[in-house]
Structures are given as structure tokens and as C-alpha cells.
Amino acid sequence: xxxxxxxxxxxxxxxxxxxxxxxxxxxxxxxxxxxxxxxxxxxxxxxxxxxxxxxxxxxxxxxxxxxxxxxxxxxxxxxxxxxxxxxxxxxxxxxxxxxxxxxxxxxxxxxxxxxxxxxxxxxxxxxxxxxxxxxxxxxxxxxxxxxxxxxxxxxxxxxxxxxxxxxxxxxxxxxxxxxxxxxxxxxxxxxxxxxxxxxxxxxxxxxxxxxxxxxxxxxxxxxxxxxxxxxxxxxxxxxxxxxxxxxxxxxxxxxxxxxxxx
Amino acid sequence: xxxxxxxxxxxxxxxxxxxxxxxxxxxxxxxxxxxxxxxxxxxxxxxxxxxxxxxxxxxxxxxxxxxxxxxxxxxxxxxxxxxxxxxxxxxxxxxxxxxxxxxxxxxxxxxxxxxxxxxxxxxxxxxxxxxxxxxxxxxxxxxxxxxxxxxxxxxxxxxxxxxxxxxxxxxxxxxxxxxxxxxxxxxxxxxxxxxxxxxxxxxxxxxxxxxxxxxxxxxxxxxxxxxxxxxxxxxxxxxxxxxxxxxxxxxxxxxxxxxxxx
Numbered sequence: 167x168x169x170x171x172x173x174x175x176x177x178x179x180x181x182x183x184x185x186x187x188x189x190x191x192x193x194x195x196x197x198x199x200x201x202x203x204x205x206x207x208x209x210x211x212x213x214x215x216x217x218x219x220x221x222x223x224x225x226x227x228x229x230x231x232x233x234x235x236x237x238x239x240x241x242x243x244x245x246x247x248x249x250x251x252x253x254x255x256x257x258x259x260x261x262x263x264x265x266x267x268x269x270x271x272x273x274x275x276x277x278x279x280x281x282x283x284x285x286x287x288x289x290x291x292x293x294x295x296x297x298x299x300x301x302x303x304x305x306x307x308x309x310x311x312x313x314x315x316x317x318x319x320x321x322x323x324x325x326x327x328x329x330x331x332x333x334x335x336x337x338x339x340x341x342x343x344x345x346x347x348x349x350x351x352x353x354x355x356x357x358x359x360x361x362x363x364x365x366x367x368x369x370x371x372x373x374x375x376x377x378x379x380x381x382x383x384x385x386x387x388x389x390x391x392x393x394x395x396x397x398x399x400x401x402x403x404x405x406x407x408x409x410x411x412x413x414x415x416x417x418x419x420x421x422x423x424x425x426x427x428x
Numbered sequence: 429x430x431x432x433x434x435x436x437x438x439x440x441x442x443x444x445x446x447x448x449x450x451x452x453x454x455x456x457x458x459x460x461x462x463x464x465x466x467x468x469x470x471x472x473x474x475x476x477x478x479x480x481x482x483x484x485x486x487x488x489x490x491x492x493x494x495x496x497x498x499x500x501x502x503x504x505x506x507x508x509x510x511x512x513x514x515x516x517x518x519x520x521x522x523x524x525x526x527x528x529x530x531x532x533x534x535x536x537x538x539x540x541x542x543x544x545x546x547x548x549x550x551x552x553x554x555x556x557x558x559x560x561x562x563x564x565x566x567x568x569x570x571x572x573x574x575x576x577x578x579x580x581x582x583x584x585x586x587x588x589x590x591x592x593x594x595x596x597x598x599x600x601x602x603x604x605x606x607x608x609x610x611x612x613x614x615x616x617x618x619x620x621x622x623x624x625x626x627x628x629x630x631x632x633x634x635x636x637x638x639x640x641x642x643x644x645x646x647x648x649x650x651x652x653x654x655x656x657x658x659x660x661x662x663x664x665x666x667x668x669x670x671x672x673x674x675x676x677x678x679x680x681x682x683x684x685x686x687x688x689x690x
Contacts, residue, residue, distance in 0.1 A: 259656065281628050282635065282646065289631070295624050321624065330618045331625075333660050337670075338611035338625050339632040340647030341677040342604040347641040349600035356592045362542065362557050362583065363593075363600050364637050369544050369551070370601040371633055375626050379609040384544065385602030394521060398595050407680060408599075414676055415603040418669060 167312070168225045170194040171213075172241065173232035174202035176283035177256050179209075181232060184291040186210055188315040193226045194219055221247050228312075230277060231255040238264055247271045252305055258332045261325040262299050275300035275309050278328065279317075280335070291316055297323040297331065348408055387419035390427055395420075429574070430487045432456040433475075434503065435494035436464035438545035439518050441471075443494060446553040448472055450577040455488045456481055483509050490574075492539060493517040500526055509533045514567055520594045523587040524561050537562035537571050540590065541579075542597070553578055559585040559593065610670055649681035652689060657682075 167190045171178050174197035182192050192213040197203035203215035221229070228251070233241055235257050245268060247253065253268050254277040265274035276299040281289065296313040298320060300306035306322065313320040323331065346367070350360040373382045386394035395416050402408045420427065429452045433440050436459035444454050454475040459465035465477035483491070490513070495503055497519050507530060509515065515530050516539040527536035538561040543551065558575040560582060562568035568584065575582040585593065608629075612622040636644045648656035657678050664670045682689065 280624065282631050284635070293627050295627065319624075319627075327618045327620070329659075329663060330614055331620065333663055334611040334614040335625055335628060336647050336660065337607045337614065337674070338622070338629055340645070340650065340681075341607050341673070342629075343632060343636050343641050343645050343647075344677055344681055345599050345603050345607070346636050347645065349596040350641055352592055352596040352599065356589045358589070358593065360600070360637065360640065362581075363597055365555050365557065365581075366543050366597060367600055367604075367633055367637070370605060371629055373544065373546070374605050374608050375622065375629070378622065379605050379612055383602070383605050383609065385598050385605075388602065397591075398598065401591060401595055410676065411603070411680070412599070414672065415606055418673070419602075419606055 167191070167228055168193050169228045169230060170196065170219065170224050170226035171206075171230050171232055172196045172219065173230075174199070174206045175232060175234075176285055177279065178230075178232035179206055179285050180283050180289060180291065181230065181256065181279065182206065182210060182213070184316050187291075193224055221245060221251075224248075227251055229253045229272075235260055242267055252308070254300075254309065258297075258328060258335070261329075262301065263325070265301075269301060273301055273305040275305050276323075276325070276328070277309060277313065278323070280331065282339075292318050295319040295321060297321050297328055299324055299328070345411070348411060352408070383419065383423070385419070387416040388423055390420065390424040392427070429453070429490055430455050431490045431492060432458065432481065432486055432488035433468075433492050433494055434458045434481070435492075436461070436468045437494060437496075438547055439541065440492075440494035441468055441547050442545050442551060442553065443492065443518065443541065444468060444472060444475070446578050449553075452574075455486055483507060483513075486510075489513055491515045491534075497522055504529055514570070516562075516571065520559075520590060520597070523591075524563065525587070527563075531563060535563055535567040537567050538585075538587070538590070539571060539575065540585075542593065544601075554580050557581040557583060559583050559590055561586055561590070607673070610673060614670070645681065645685070647681070649678040650685050652682065652686040654689070 169185055169190050170193045171182050174195055186192055192210050195203045195207045195213050195215050196219040198217055200217045207213040207215035238260055247268060249271050252273040253265055254275040256277055258278050262276055268274055278297040280295040280297060294317050296317045298309045298313050300309050310320060353360060398412060399409055402412060431447055431452050432455045433444050436457055448454055454472050456476050456478050457465045457469045458478050458481040460479055462479045469475040469477035500522055509530060511533050514535040515527055516537040518539055520540050524538055530536055540559040542557040542559060556579050558579045560571045560575050562571055572582060615622060660674060661671055664674060
């Protein structure tokens, strides 16, 4: 398939290379910043870097919007698509309806890789879940087939479901990362680094995924060990932020596992 | 070294086998439940399973207490050690002073593997951080040398520091696991499983460890995107627990990264 990518950020970086590897031809890499488009195009076999994409002259039949959420509306307004093309965006939090203005000429869809990307870090794309949605059954089939060439984990997910996946990811990843900040602060006070917890942290993730986090829960609040909970709150004396989180988390866990005592 | 292990749980299971692999001889496995001691002893070359350990007849020069925290006091009371032996416990949250009653006859110390263990799951022991403390410099040297035979990551950690490591682990692991429960609940409502977030979750951990969680923080609150924060709170309508956590976490992250707006 002939494909053009709008955007030259982290998603575009990994997705375009995975598509090429699967045998597709990336025609153009578009970015407002030509140097970014150029940098990505040089990673690809035959892509042209551009900051002025002429959609009518492009050979692409699929346009992938791998741009920031807040640029989506503006870019969609400016797209002058030839008839018979397909446009997808790669955002987890934007509804399919955001592409509605393009539907007169094109098929629209979502091609959302559920992963966090960095240019410096190689990833096995075949392990990345891809969430697909489209304006028609035919386009959905086409996108699903494309997705299955890239990944072993392909899901049909409508916009409403995708919102909840995004919300779950905020809990599972963004908020956990904040807890790791707090842990790091506690360790830094003792001249220690988060590194000391690395094997434990990795193993905790694997346990939660292999069984489930309800069964995998451990710790003082899980055991109903109020003495250790109180000792920990005492250790956090004077650190209101840490105490607030420790208290709320422990209260919740106690309510679940020891409803009689909370 | 001739070593006896008291306890046949998950820590004893992995530690005894790692010690044997490093060339030491496990003399006895003691457990109140003989079937547990037996099960572990059969994994080892020459260990005897027992539920009545006669310390004076044991050839062991090192006794390792890999027992539950709340059994420690009772077991320590009953130990009739020959002079010249060493006793360590493997607990993260018990102070060295808990072994003080034994000091008349023996050297005392801590040999704390900072990991969560399951019998079913093999682990590379050489990657597990070991935290060492002892009642004398000589014993400390002996324990450090032993630890270094088992692991690449050996730390001298006094009881006070160990308390803070344990506290940091509660934040980093126990509380994160609770967030994964919440994520799983959100996904289950959509007929989805936590598995869909697995690659993202693993990559989030690696990013936080490779840079640091302060820099690795992402998400709506990190970006100061109050609209998405509010939309998420609306999606959680009627789920007071989830809303409470979402609000507190987002407030904290906003206060750190966008102090002007919070």
C-alpha cells in the first residue's frame, strides 16, 4: 500500500518503519518542521520529506495522522483529499468524529498503537496492541488486515471504549509513575536510588499480569497490619504529600481486604 | 559454609537453592510443618527436613531465619544456639535488635533479599539486591562476602535505612498494584482485560528506571490538560473510589508540574 504519514514525532517514527518492514511504501513524511520530516525520511527507503503536502498529487491511498491531539482540528480543516482515499489518526483520546469533516471525500478510521514511544528506544512492534475503528465495515476490514501485518495484538475498539482504555492507562501508568517519584524521593533522603527497587518493581508488574492485581496485592494494608501502616505514617512525619497518598491508598486497600476493620 | 534454614516458604525456597548453587551445604530445613520442610529438602542435595531442630547437634555455622515477621520473636526465644554461630533474618521490616536476645552466644545480622518470591517462578538470584547488616564488622564482612557470591547487587543497609526502603517499596509496588486493580476494573466494564495494557505498563516501568520518574511523567495532569482531567472524572461518575484516587493523584501532579494553575 502507498502510505503518507503526517507527523514526524515518536509515533510516526516507529509506525512508518514498521509499515515499511511489512512491505508498504511510505510516500511522504510531512512535518511543519522540515528538519524533523527529513530526519525520519532518511530512515526510510523512498519517502519524501515535506512541509507542504499536496494531497492531490500524492500517490498515497492511506494518510496517517500521527500528530498532536491539539493540532488535529486545524490539520483536518486544511486537508484537501482526493476521492477514494482513507485517513486515520493514531490518538488514544480523540474520537473518530474528529475526522468527520473529511468523510465527504475519504474513508476515516483510527489506528491507535497502545504504547509509549521514544525515538531512541527500539520496540518490538509485533507486541504492541493496535486499536482499530473505522467509518465503514469495508474500511475496518482493510485497517484490521493492515494492523495484523504489524502486530499480534489487534483489537476492534470504538471511540467510547477507547476513552476508557485511555482512562485505565492513566491509572495504570501515569499514576503509578507518580508513585515511583514518591518512592524515589523517600530513597533519595537515604542516599539511595530507585534502582535498588528495580527487580522488585519489574517482578511486581509480572505477577500482577500473570495472576491479576487483586490476587497479587501484598503489603501492610493488604495484611491488615495497622501497626506497620501507623509506623509508616510516622516515618513520613512532616511530608504531607506522601502521608496523604499513603493514607488514601491504605484506606482503600483496607476497605477491600479487611472491610470489618476499616 | 554449613548452613541451616529455618522456614520453608518462598524466601527459603529460593535462597537455599541459590546458596547450594554457590557451593554451600544446606544442613537442615526446619519448618513447623514437616511436609513443607520435606518438599524443600528434596530440592537440595543433602539437607535434612525437620520440625524439631536441635541446634546443638547441627553442624551449621550459619542459621538463616526465613520465617514470617510475627513468628520471629517466638522462634528467637526458643533458639538454643551453640557458641560461635551466626544468626541472620531475611525480613525487610524487622530491626536487627529483634535478634538481640541471641547475641550472648551468637553473632547476629540481616540478610534481606529485596524481591517478591513465588515457588513456581524461577528468578535470576544474581540480579536480586541483598541488604546486609550485622552486629560486628567481622560478621558484616562475612555476610557481605557470602552475599556477593549470590548477587551482583549487595548493599550495606542499617535497620533505619531498611525501614525507608520498605516504605518506598510500599509506594512503588503495593500502591501501584492497587492502581492496576483500578485500571482492571475500568477495563472489565468494557469487557477488556489488563493484558491490553501490558506492553505499555512494562515500557512505562523501563522508562521511569532508565531516566527517572520525574522526567518520565506523562498524562493529562502532567500536561496541565484540565479538560481531559475533567472528562475523566465525568467518565468515573458514580465510582467514588476511582474518582477519589484520580482527583488526588492529578492534584498532586498538577501541583508539581503546573504550580501556577493549581
